[in-house]
Amino acid sequence: MLYIGSHVSFDKNEQLVKSTKEAISYNANTFMFYTGAPQNTNRSKILDGKTLEALSLMKENGISFDKVVVHAPYIINLANRNNLEFSVDFLTEELNRCNQLGIKYIVLHPGSHVGVGVEEGINNISDGLNKVFMNNHSECMILLETMAGKGTEIGRNFEELKQIIDNVENSERLGVCLDTCHLNDSGYNITDFDQVLEEFDQIIGIDKIKCIHINDSKNDLGAQKDRHENIGYGTIGFDNLLSVIYNTKLENIPKILETPYIDKVKAPYKEEIAMIRNKEFNDYKKEK
Numbered sequence: 001m002l003y004i005g006s007h008v009s010f011d012k013n014e015q016l017v018k019s020t021k022e023a024i025s026y027n028a029n030t031f032m033f034y035t036g037a038p039q040n041t042n043r044s045k046i047l048d049g050k051t052l053e054a055l056s057l058m059k060e061n062g063i064s065f066d067k068v069v070v071h072a073p074y075i076i077n078l079a080n081r082n083n084l085e086f087s088v089d090f091l092t093e094e095l096n097r098c099n100q101l102g103i104k105y106i107v108l109h110p111g112s113h114v115g116v117g118v119e120e121g122i123n124n125i126s127d128g129l130n131k132v133f134m135n136n137h138s139e140c141m142i143l144l145e146t147m148a149g150k151g152t153e154i155g156r157n158f159e160e161l162k163q164i165i166d167n168v169e170n171s172e173r174l175g176v177c178l179d180t181c182h183l184n185d186s187g188y189n190i191t192d193f194d195q196v197l198e199e200f201d202q203i204i205g206i207d208k209i210k211c212i213h214i215n216d217s218k219n220d221l222g223a224q225k226d227r228h229e230n231i232g233y234g235t236i237g238f239d240n241l242l243s244v245i246y247n248t249k250l251e252n253i254p255k256i257l258e259t260p261y262i263d264k265v266k267a268p269y270k271e272e273i274a275m276i277r278n279k280e281f282n283d284y285k286k287e288k
Contacts, residue, residue, distance in 0.1 A: 002245070003067045004214075004276055005030035006257035006269035012044030016054035016101065023063060026269040027277075030067040030254045032107070032211075035097045038073040041090060046100045055102075067254040069143075069177075069211050070098050072108040078128035079111030079121035079154050087111075088128050091142075092135040099138035105210055107143045107177045110155035110164060121154045126167030133170040143177040143210050148185035148226035156186045156224070158203040165204065176200075176208045179258075180236060180244055181215035181229070187222035190240045197249060206249060214241060214255045214276075230259045230285070231272045238281040245276055 005028035008019045016033075023031040036043040058065050072094055076087045091108070098106050113121025129142065144164060149156030154164075165171050178200075180190055188196045200206060216234030218227040232238030245255050262268050262285060271284040 001252060002277070003030045003064060003252065003254040004028060004245070004257075004273055005032065005063075005067075005254065006259075006267070006273070007032050007071070010034060010036075015044075015047055015050040017050050017057065020054045020057045020061075020063065024057070024061045026267070026273055028269070028273055029063050030069070030256070031063070032069040032071055032254075032256045032258075034071050034073060035094065035101070036073070038071070039075060040073075041075070043093070043097070046097055048100070051101055065102070066104060068103060069254060069256060070094070070101075070103050070106045070140075072106050072142075074109065076108065077111040077114075078125040079113045079116075079152075081116070081120075081124050084124060084128050088131045088135070091128075091132050095132065095136045095138050095140050095142075098140040099136075103140055105141050105143055105175070107145050107211060107213075109147065110144050110153075110161070112152045113154055114152055118154060118160065121152070122160060122163045123167065125154065125164050129164070129168045129174070130170075133168070133173055141173055141175050141210060143175045145177045145213070146179050146182050146186070148179075148182040149187075149224040150185075150226050158200050162204050165208070174208070175210035176204060177211040177213060178209060179213035179215060180241060181213070181217040181234075182226060184217045184221055184236050185219050185223050185226055187224075189221060190236050190244065193240070193243050193247065197247065209250060209253060212244065212250065212253055212255045213258050214245060215258050216241065228259055230262075230268050231257070231275060232281045233285070238275070242276070242279060246279075
């Protein structure tokens with residue numbers, strides 16, 4: 001079955017109800033959200049009543065709660081030893097919030113080594129994840145995201161993610177989130193996605209893929225820039241993205257859109273989800 005959705009908002013008052021209503025407005029059957037602002041530590045108390053209300057809304061509208069995903073805040077950087085204690089504590093708290101909400105997956109940017117080097121950065125990430133799992137015993141799985149490779153980012157290739165996973169004691173609690181824009185920008189050719197999947201399977205194992213961010217890219221293959229584009233308007237292209245979305249090996253994995261707003265004001269997700277379901281590109285920007 002196709003599970004397709006997008007990033008949606010979550011606020012301190014309506015919380016998961018707001019997220020669910022936004023996803024419904026896009027005709028989505030899954031979604032992703034932050035439990036608070038991704039750039040700071042401000043977090044409101046989880047309201048169980050709103051969670052139950054949202055669960056009822058999801059059931060009524062065909063949204064699969066077990067496919068809903070949280071994204072960890074950007075300010076977590078396990079690769080930086082100077083920031084490690086803060087990052088471990090904050091990620092642990094995010095897992096606690098996911099546990100209270102009943103969320104099974106949280107996507108995490110592995111981190112940036114900020115000058116200490118890839119190997120030390122990888123060791124820091126693994127060390128941090130070991131501490132997080134020691135602090136938290138929830139069923140929520142951390143999904144390491146494939147990164148574009150800009151600056152000192154770690155996770156720019158499958159080998160780096162493999163190293164992190166191998167150095168974590170509770171590695172069964174780790175999965176991977178593929179990002180199509182990041183894959184393209186880091187040098188993986190989406191036009192031959194079966195080959196990319198085969199390489200991933202050989203290095204990490206395809207069973208570790210639990211979520212996919214579906215984004216076109218403004219950049220050429222291997223540019224290492226990480227600039228998302230709307231579906232069908234970038235260098236990856238609509239048909240190539242469909243080959244990812246409808247790949248039979250990834251059939252029941254949630255696919256999440258993180259594409260730019262139209263003119264920075266209007267969400268494109270309803271139009272993009274319709275195109276994906278119809279398997280036909282619609283130049284909705286031209287028609288607006």
